[in-house]
Amino acid sequence: MSSVDSRTQLAGRNRLELLVFGLGNDQRFGINVFKVREVIRCPKLTDVPHSDSSIRGIADVRGHTITVIDLSEAIGKGRMTDEQVENAFVIITEYNRAVQGFLVHSVDRIVNLSWKEVLTPPSGTNNSNFLTAVARIDKQLVEIIDVEQIFARVVGVADTVSDDVIGEYGEIAKGSDLVLVVDDSVVARKQVESTLEQMHLKSVVTKNGQEAIDTLRRWKEKQPEQLERLAMVVSDIEMPTMDGYTLTSLIRQDSALKGIYVILHSSLSGVFNEKMVKQVGADRFIPKFHPDDLARVVGDALRRHEVHHAVDEA
Structure with a gap:
């Protein structure tokens, strides 16, 4: 509850905490810390037949089965090799009423930002690059992933009212x-x-x-x-x-x-x-x-x- 209270205060001041991570190159990406349950070394993955290629498998994490998505492949930046997966991290998140894991190469740190410092991507980039926003942190541009866009492509989302x-x-x-x-x-x-x-x-x-x-x-x-x-x-x-x-x-x-x-x-x-x-x-x-x-x-x-x-x- 102390964590909830502290982040409630951040949101009330138009602020957020961002978890910064890497996908195998110098470019850095970000995700709101409040969507993150935990970060772990990649566990043993079990293949899911006939699934989207971005889904690298399912894993048992603390008694719960979660789907693990190769985030690099999901946004079009290349599939992780099996060797890279062995040394990778999984960011376990809660989005859209479900828990899932994002497979990433590295996890850097948490930064505290104002939403005023987080800007809309340049026109024409967010459709193709799965970006929802960008922020400059320590003179480096951090790209914030449009997770809704990833889910729509990888998992699919119902859009018809009954x-x-x-x-x-x-x-x-x-x-x-x-x-x-x-x-x-x-x-x-x-x-x-x-x-x-x-x-x-x-x-x-x-x-x-x-x-x-x-x-x-x-x-x-x-x-x-x-x-x-x-x-x-x-x-x-x-x-x-x-x-x-x-x-x-x-x-x-x-x-x-x-x-x-x-x-x-x-x-x-x-x-x-x-x-x-x-x-x-x-x-x-x-x-x-x-x-x-x-x-x-x-x-x-x-x-x-x-x-x-x-x-x-x-």
Whole structure:
């Protein structure tokens, strides 16, 4: 709990801890420490027939079977040799409601950063290189991996809302309803947009919290009709420049924006998020990514929005 508390305080100040690691060359990569359960020497791996080539096998770790993904191959930088695997490390992580291991060549250290120091990759690079952000640490560029994009390619992600959920919530949306989507991952944005589209909702997409708050403030000053159409904000938590916690706090501090319904939608999970959701004033938290779960939470928010407008009109 002391670890949870300390990282809660970091997130509340728009900060993070980054685990820096290598994939066999001088380039360094990073992953949020809070997604990391532990780092171990590569255990014995058992092959998984007919799986994606990036999946190097499964391993028994403390009585739990986990899938181990060759991260270098997954992002197109070459498959580890068997000899390299013997000397490699596995970063055991919790993403998207599951535990998995990332096979890496080396693990360097943990650094404490502000999200303001973490920047969106140059235009045109994040699709091909599986990057979600970059940061400069000790005069070296560290690339932060877009894990959602890796999962979509290696494991696959369901993106169709079930007929039952559409039947329950599909008629609630009005043609004028608008959702502001905030996520730094290209794949995650498309997943959320697809879910909203199946619910007959229009979306405006931004890549981080700063873009989102700038958009809301612009609407407040110059396009109040957009705010009137806005049913909710669906935001990721981990994002360069400004995270979802800080975005939510800024929304709640603005008298013209504070009533906006905010859903935080993240691959982070557990006690940490439940605590932060309450602290920053978000309305709901939902772990990524299942289209039915997101659709249900969005549908519940739409009902609230509908009641809100009915009260206003009265």
